[in-house]
Amino acid sequence: EVLLALSIVKVAALVAKFGMEETMMRFVPLYIVREDYARLKGTIYFALKFCLLLSIFIASLIWFFSGFISRDVFHSDGLLKLLPFVAVALPVNVFHEVTGGILKGYKDTFRALLPQFFVSPFLRLVIFLLLSIKGGSPLYAVAAFLTGEIISMFLSIMFLHKKAGRIRTAERKSEYQKTLKVAFTMISTGVSVFLFTNTDLWILGMFASTEAVGIYGVTAKLVTLVVFSLGALSAIIPPLISSMYTSGNLNELERVVRKSSRWILSTAVPIILVLILEGNFILKYFFGEKFTAGYAALLILSVGQLINAGCGLVGYLLQMTGGHKRYMRIAVFWGIVNVILNIILVPRMGIIGAALSTAFCLAMVNIVAMFEVYRKFRVLTLAEGLKFDIIFAAVVGGLYFLCRYNNFALGNHILLAGSLTVYIWKSMAGNDIPWRLLFPGYKSR
Template structure:
C-alpha cells in the first residue's frame, strides 16, 4: 500500500476520492466556470497543437513539394477513415457513459466501460490494420492510380492500432474532465512528429522520413495516453470490481460509429475525389487551404472537449435549464472567437496561403470558400454535441448519412468542371446544410435557441473591422508583406476594441478571466 501511495500522484488520488464522495450540486455560474477553465486549457493546448500541426504541414509541403505532399495527405486520409471504422464509435461511448457513471460515483461501471472499450477496439483495430495492409496495392493502383502510395499505406497500417487505443485513452481523460491530459497527448504527438520528421529531412530522407515519423509518434503517444489513464483512474489496473455493460455501450457507440464515418467522409471525400479525378498536386494545394481554414473552429473544438462530459452528466440528471444556459454562453463565445479568424482568412487569403509557399497561392479562393463554411458551422453552435450526448445520436446519424450522399454527388458533379474550387464548393454546401439541420433539430426537440441580443455584438464588431481590411486589399498587392505586418494586426485590434466598447455580458467576464488564466497556465 505504501508503494502505491508513493507512486500515485496527488491528482490521481484526488480523482479517486472525488468519484467516491457524495455528489455536490453545481450552480450555473460554476458550470460556466468549469466550461471556461476546461475550454481555456483546451484552447491553449489547441493553439500549441495547431502551431505544431501547421509547422509540420508547412515543413512537409515545402520539402516534399505538392506531389509527394499530396501522396502523404492521401495516406493520412485513408488511415483516418480506417481509424474511424476501427474505433467503432467507442470514443464517444466512453465520454458519455464514463461521465454519467462518474457523476453517480459508480467506479465499477466506469472500469467496466473502459475495459470493454479497450478490448473491443484492440480487436477491431488489428483486423482493420491487416485489411489495409493487404489491400494497399489495390487501393493505390486501382483507385488513386498512384503506385507510390502503396508503401505509405503499409507503414500507416502498422500504426493504426496505436492511434485507435490512444483515442480511447484521451476520451477517458475527457470524460473525467481532465482536458490537460487529453491535450497533453495530442501536443506530445504533434511535437514528436515534427521533431522526428525534421531529423529525417536533415538526414536526407524525404517521403519515407515523413511516414516513419508519423508511425513513431503514434506509438509513443499511445504509451503516454495509457500512462495518463493510470494517473486518472488507477482502478483500471488494480484488482477492483468491474461491472460490464458492453451491450449498452455498443448500442450507443454503433450509431456514433456510423456518424463518425459519415462526418469523416464529409471531411475527406473532397481530397479523395480530387485524388481520383485530378492529380496529387491538387490534393496538396487543397489540403493546405483546408488546414488553414479549420483554424476557425479551434475554439469550438476546445469548448466541446469539456462541454461534452458536462452535458452528458447534466442530461442524465435532467438539468435542462443549465443545459440551455451553457448552450447560449458557449455559442456566443464560439462566435466571438471565430469571427476575427474568419476575417483574417477571408480578407488576406493570398498572404495566408503563401505560408506554404508561393506555389500554394493558387488556392486562395479555396481558402475563402472553406473559411465561410467553417464559420457557419461555428456560428450555429454545438448542436451536434447536444444531440449526441443527450441520446439523440440516431437523428444525427440520419443527418450524416444523407449529407454524405449529397457531398459525394456534389463532388462528382463539381470537381470535373471546376477542379479544386468545385471540391471547396461541395464541402461548403454540405457543411452549411448539416449545421443548419442540427440547429433546427435542437430547437424542435429541446426548444432551445442559442441566440439573444448579445450575439449581435461580435457580428457588428466584425463588420467594423472588415472595413480597413477591405481598404488594405484595394491599395496593396495580394500577398504583400504590408498586408501581413500591418493589415492583419489592425483588423484584429479594431475587432477587439469594437467588441470591448460595446460592453461584455457578466457571464462573458467570468469566462474571459477563466480562459486567460488557464490559457496562460498552459502556454
C-alpha cells in the same frame, strides 16, 4: 502522397474506433454520477479491447491490399511505400484516441488533450526535422507521425492508469449490447461527418492531379484553424452535458451551451477575417506561388466553417442527451449528399467544386441540427450578440479595402491587428465559462 496516407489512417481509425471515443464520453460520466464503478470498469475494458482487436484486423487488410489501394484506387506508386507505416500506426492511433475519450469522460481535460494536441504534434515536427537532415522524403513524414503516436499512446495509458485508481478493486460488469448500440449510432454519425469533411480530398485524389490535392489539402488545413476552439471545447463540454442532463440540471446546461457558443464564435471570427483578407498573402509567402490557386476555395470553406462555429456544439448536445439517433440520420443524409455533389462537381470544377460541396453540406448539417436542438429543448444555440459580429465584420472589411485601394499597406495591418484585439476583448468580456472548464481552479472576479 503523405496527405493521402494520413487520410487513410483517419478513415481506418474512424471505423476501428467504432464510435467508442464518443461513447465513453457519454457513459463514463454517467456511471460516475451513479457511482456504478463495476459497470464503469467493465465498459472501459470492453471498449479498449474491442477497438484494439478491430484496429488490428483493419490494419491487416490495409497491409494485404496495399498494392490495390495505392495503384488501382489512387494511382500512386509512392503511396505503396507508405502503407506499411499506415498499417502499424492504425492500432496505436485508435488505442490512443479511445483512451483520450475515457479521460474526457473523467473530465480530466488537460491529460486528455496534452498527448493528442501538444505532445504528438511537437514530436512529429521534431522527428521530421531531424530525419529531413538526410534529405526530404514522404517516408520521413509518415515515420514521424508513427513515432509521435506511439509515444503519445504510452503517455495516455499512464494518465488513465493514475486516473482509474478507484475502479481497480471493483468488479467488472458491462452491458455490451447497450454499449455497442450507442457506439453504432456514434460510428454512423462519425463516418458521415468524415464524409463531408474528407470526401473532397479523396474525390480530388481520384479525378485531379496530386498537385491539386496538395493545394486543396493545405487550404483545408488552414480553414480548420477557424474551429480550433470548437475542437477544444468538444473535448470538455460533452461529458458535462451528459452529467448535467443525467442530474436534470437543464438551466445550467442551457447557460453553458450558449456561453460556449459565444466563445467559439469569438475565436472564429478573427481567424476568418484574417483568412479572407490576407489569405492570398498567407498562401503565397508561406507555401508558395502555386498555392494561391487555392484562395477561392479558402473563401468558400471559410464560410462553411463560420456557420459551423456559429451554430455551436449542436451535434454533441444531441448525442449526449439521447438524440444520437436523430443526429445520426441528419449526418448520414448530408454525408451522402456531399459524396454525390463531390462526384458531380469535382470533375467539372476541380478544387472549387470540392469546396462548394463540402461547405454547403457542413453548413446544412449544423443548421438542421440547430433547429432539432431548439425543437427538443427550446434552446437556440446561436451565439449571443450576432448583430455586433455582423457590423464589426462589415466595418473592418470596408476600411481594409479602402486602405488597400489607396495603397496604404501598413494601414491594413494596423487596422486588422487593432480591430481584432478590440473585438476579442469586447466579445469575450464577462464570459468565464471556457476558463472555468479548462482550469477547475479558475475563479471569476
